[in-house]
Amino acid sequence: xWLCDVDADLEVTLTLLDVLDLMGVEIHAICLGELVGAGxxxxxxxxxxxxxxxxxxHLREPRxxxxxxxxxxxxxxxxxxxxxQTLHERLAHICGRSVDEIxxxxxxxxxxTAEQARDYGLIDTVTESTPGP
Numbered sequence: 001x002w003l004c005d006v007d008a009d010l011e012v013t014l015t016l017l018d019v020l021d022l023m024g025v026e027i028h029a030i031c032l033g034e035l036v037g038a039g040x041x042x043x044x045x046x047x048x049x050x051x052x053x054x055x056x057x058h059l060r061e062p063r064x065x066x067x068x069x070x071x072x073x074x075x076x077x078x079x080x081x082x083x084x085q086t087l088h089e090r091l092a093h094i095c096g097r098s099v100d101e102i103x104x105x106x107x108x109x110x111x112x113t114a115e116q117a118r119d120y121g122l123i124d125t126v127t128e129s130t131p132g133p
Contacts, residue, residue, distance in 0.1 A: 001046060004032040006039030010062040010083050013038035017090070020045035031055045031114075031123060038062040040122065044090040049123040057117040059102075060109040062087075095121030 001020075008016075020027060020042075029046035036058040043049050061084065066076050085099075088106070092099045097120075114126040 001027050001029045001042070002032070003029055003035055003039065003042055005034050006042065007034075007036035008039040008042070008062075010038045010064060010080065010087065013041055013062075014083055014086060016042065017045050031057075034058060036060065038087060041087045041090055043122055044094050049094075050125045050127055051114045051117060051123045053114050053126055053128050055114045055117070057112040057114075057120075057122055058109065059105045059112065061106045091122075097121065 026048075027046045028048045029043055029050070031043070031049070031051040032055055034056045035043075037060050040057055040059060064080055066073060068076070088099045088102045091097075091102045095102065112120055112122070114123070117123050118126050
């Protein structure tokens with residue numbers, strides 16, 4: 001699973017995670033560029049998670065837009081909160097951190113280098129690039 005410059009919608013991310021989970025195959029994620037918001041949660045489907053040395057991980061709550069009737073806005077907000085909680089729980093599980101810590105880091109829009117992401121538990125290894133001949 002190549003993840004390069006991913007900033008995904010929350011609902012799209014959760015749908016893709018469901019598909020990856022249902023596939024029942026081992027997944028190796030390779031991260032390049034920048035992973036932002038819900039895009040970071042795609043790492044939770046992977047059995048192995050590697051990153052390029054220059055990859056940036058931006059923990060932030062996913063942006064959302066609502067268009068519809070005012071009477072439906074409360075239901076939409078409640079559903080988004082449940083989805084966000086699911087995202088926090090999945091990230092907490094792979095990182096070995098509390099759900100509250102993940103939620104706080106996302107609210108505070110914490111930005112991590114590849115090395116910091118490894119120490120945080122988002123990825124397993126950082127691959128250094130090697131110069132050509």
